[in-house]
Amino acid sequence: MTTKIRTRFAPSPTGFLHIGGARTTLYNWLFARRHKGDFVLRIEDTDEVRSTGDSVTAILDSIKWLGLNWDEGPIDEKTDRGPHSPYYQMQRVPIYRKYLDQLVREGKAYRCYCTKEELDEMRRLAQLEKRPPRYDGRCRALSDSQRSALEGQGKTFSIRFKMPADGATIVEDAIRGNVSFENKLQQDLVIWKTTDGPTYNFCCVIDDHLMEISHVTRGDEHLSNTPSQVQIYYALGWKPPIFAHLSMILGPDGSKLSKRHGATSVLEYRDQGYLPHTMRNYLALLGWSNTESQQLFTDEDLIAKFNLEGCQKSPATFDTVKLQWMNGEYIRHTPIDELIELAKPFLQKAGLLGLPGPDLKRTVALEHEKFKLLSEIPTLVEFFYKPVVLTPKAEKVLGGPGVKQVLLELAEALSAFAPFEDKALEVRIRKFCEEKGLKAGQVFHPLRAATTGRTEGPTLFLMLEIMGKETVVSRLKEAAAKLD
């Protein structure tokens, strides 16, 4: 075994990179890295109508954001790099043409003159007679003279690949084992369209072979087409790669994950405040597992342990709740400086950058264990930087009997107090409670509500220290003033 492990991800640039595609990319990347092989990116843009440069950009951005890199493939929506360039299928059409000609010349593919109407009719009849609706091979045995006659009438044609009439095709699948398909049940696949262009299944075979792909890991939906592809490999005298068909990702209702279930694009998860590491880890676990039932992985760990055998055959439901838990885990593990850097776009959006007030390092650290999403960071620290806005609960707390008095006396007591720091404040305020004959809760809750506008928040005294005496005292007075 000297063949180098080479994997690929080959998206059609007809939209964003969705969760399923992200997982496929990740698995291919992990497998290549694990085996010190190469990971290739190829753009399947033969659908000229639906393919866009913007999609290419979005897909490349998504993969980059996920923290995955490719060894060969596009650099941007136009250019690419690598020993098998080009990596855009539209730029490879002459290559496909060459192999198409070879197959036709060798009698392994043939011209089919059937029109769409004829094919529709064929299908309709077959259904009526309860036969499988597949192409009946009527153009397979046309003679040269019949062909020129038809072409003389101005008939256009597509090109079909001749499937063997009998026997079976075995697809070697690393996840599902050997899957067998009866050849006589497969129809002659169109490999070149009437509109003069190659077909997905054809390009795919040529490219994977020419690009020396050793393992094709892709979505389940491709399994049914694989026997045809395998036969094309054989017809061209090539050895098929090892296949691995991944099960699908489902939404909470058990149907294929789609827009209806919420975010499906990788970039949406970025914008919601998930960390790339979370996505890598979560997606790795969605359909793959190691025997130790480990949940949290470093990248090195994942690369070292990932294997195709551990991939699940049955579909998996995408669970945002677990995703959020995991994101919280990783946020907690992220050092504050780094976390603030990651949260910059969200802080910026919330207008919290460049405002006077305590150092973000201190305020963010105060709530570090609470964030599940980067996008939650601004909302949990904004009261340090923006005027107090009372939540209904806070309003209720402040509206309690004797609260105004407490706030005013507290303001009084604190305005002269030093040092204004955590431990000392706690001692002072507890003493204050004693002096006034109040229970701790009768003071702590209004104090929190008046200074933050909330009933839930960071640990009280350290929070006061960070907020600073001036702000605390003035907020106490303000809150008291509003009570009447």
Place this chain on the structure above:
RNA sequence: GGCGCGUUCGUCUAGCGGCCUAGGACGCUGCCCUCUCAAGGCAGAGAUCACGGGUUCAAAUCCCGUACGCGCCA
């Protein structure tokens, strides 16, 4: 309709013939910690392993059917 794939707690999964009175993780419930909310610690509820037949001394695990779901042919 044909072919293919799948089916273990709500969810992700461990399990590859005896260690399973089916383990872990998320979520859920309760308790502890406590100035609130979290985080953390502890405890608990939760799966007749889709169903029905076999094979075997022994099956979640092997075989055959059935049902349901999904995919491809479109």
